[in-house]
Amino acid sequence: SQQGEEDPQALSIQEGENATMNCSYKTSINNLQWYRQNSGRGLVHLILIRSNEREKHSGRLRVTLDTSKKSSSLLITASRAADTASYFCATAALPSNTGKLIFGQGTTLQVKP
Amino acid sequence: GAGVSQTPSNKVTEKGKYVELRCDPISGHTALYWYRQSLGQGPEFLIYFQGTGAADDSGLPNDRFFAVRPEGSVSTLKIQRTERGDSAVYLCASSVTGTALSGANVLTFGAGSRLTVL
Numbered sequence: 001s002q003q004g005e006e007d008p009q010a011l012s013i014q015e016g017e018n019a020t021m022n023c024s025y026k027t028s029i030n031n032l033q034w035y036r037q038n039s040g041r042g043l044v045h046l047i048l049i050r051s052n053e054r055e056k057h058s059g060r061l062r063v064t065l066d067t068s069k070k071s072s073s074l075l076i077t078a079s080r081a082a083d084t085a086s087y088f089c090a091t092a093a094l095p096s097n098t099g100k101l102i103f104g105q106g107t108t109l110q111v112k113p
Numbered sequence: 114g115a116g117v118s119q120t121p122s123n124k125v126t127e128k129g130k131y132v133e134l135r136c137d138p139i140s141g142h143t144a145l146y147w148y149r150q151s152l153g154q155g156p157e158f159l160i161y162f163q164g165t166g167a168a169d170d171s172g173l174p175n176d177r178f179f180a181v182r183p184e185g186s187v188s189t190l191k192i193q194r195t196e197r198g199d200s201a202v203y204l205c206a207s208s209v210t211g212t213a214l215s216g217a218n219v220l221t222f223g224a225g226s227r228l229t230v231l
Contacts, residue, residue: 031216042117042204042222043156050216088155092218099144099211099218100169103155 005045005104006089012110019076021088021107024069031093032065034074036100037086045076051094081113115139119205125173125229126195134190134226136205144168144211145188146220147180148204156204162188163211195230202227 007022025032031050034045036058049056049065049072056063062075076083090101118137126132138145143164148156158172164185172180177195182188192199206220 027162029220033176035222037218042224043206043220045219045221048216048219060142097214098169098206100146100158100161101218101220102158103148 006018006087008107009105010108010110011034012112013079015079015081015111015113017079017111019079019109019111020060021074021109023074023093023099024073024105025072025091026070027091029067029096030094030097032063032072032092033090034061034072035088035090035103036061037088037106039083039085042089076109078111081110081111083109083113117205117207117221119203119223119226121226122224122227123227125231128197129229130195130197130230132192132195132228134192134203134205134228136188136190138205138207139190140186141169142146142183142207142209142219142221144208146180146206146208147188147190148206150204150225159190161211168211169230173185185195192228195228197230200228 005024033048037043047058049063051105060077065072086106088103088106090103120135146161147159148154159178160170162182177193179191202225204225206222208218210217
């Protein structure tokens with residue numbers, strides 16, 4: 001079963017613009033993570049945000065988490081053609097400390113040069 | 114090893130055949146995960162191991178699917194009597210531990226094994 005739902009399913013922007021992807025989930029979580037997947041490749045971890053955190057930055061990435069709305073957003077600033085990929089949110093559900101991650105359906109981002 | 118290694122990268126088989134997919138995790142990672150990904154979908158959880166034991170196998174779709182990790186390192190996903198609906202990319206990942214404490218469940222993925230059942 002899928003825990004997260006990403007929105008939009010697809011996003012196309014010009015190089016230099018910002019890209020925002022949203023993720024909603026259903027159960028209480030321990031942490032939420034974002035991964036990137038280039039076409040035909042495995043997933044690569046981008047950033048993790050814990051349930052007691054509201055915002056986190058890593059380079060051009062900014063992640064927010066609203067546990068009351070069970071939602072998160074990933075912002076990529078000053079996008080580059082190399083950012084073209086699919087982006088997935090994944091959650092580690094409470095109440096256990098299981099490391100198991102449940103992934104959403106993903107957002108496909110295309111950055112045009 | 115330096116990363117998570119999966120073999121074979123591609124496997125074509127006929128309906129009804131038996132298939133084994135292998136995963137070699139990062140050395141020292143105690144947790145190992147199997148996911149399945151269909152085209153245009155997110156990874157679907159199958160099973161994860163803490164050491165040699167299956168900590169959670171709730172994602173295995175039916176009893177044709179089985180996975181082992183006898184020495185707590187390499188894992189094999191076994192699929193019996195394959196069906197066309199089993200066609201997908203099977204992803205393996207490992208993490209330092211199998212808990213979400215202190216963010217120790219950051220997954221490192223392999224490149225996947227693409228299974229095609231004719």
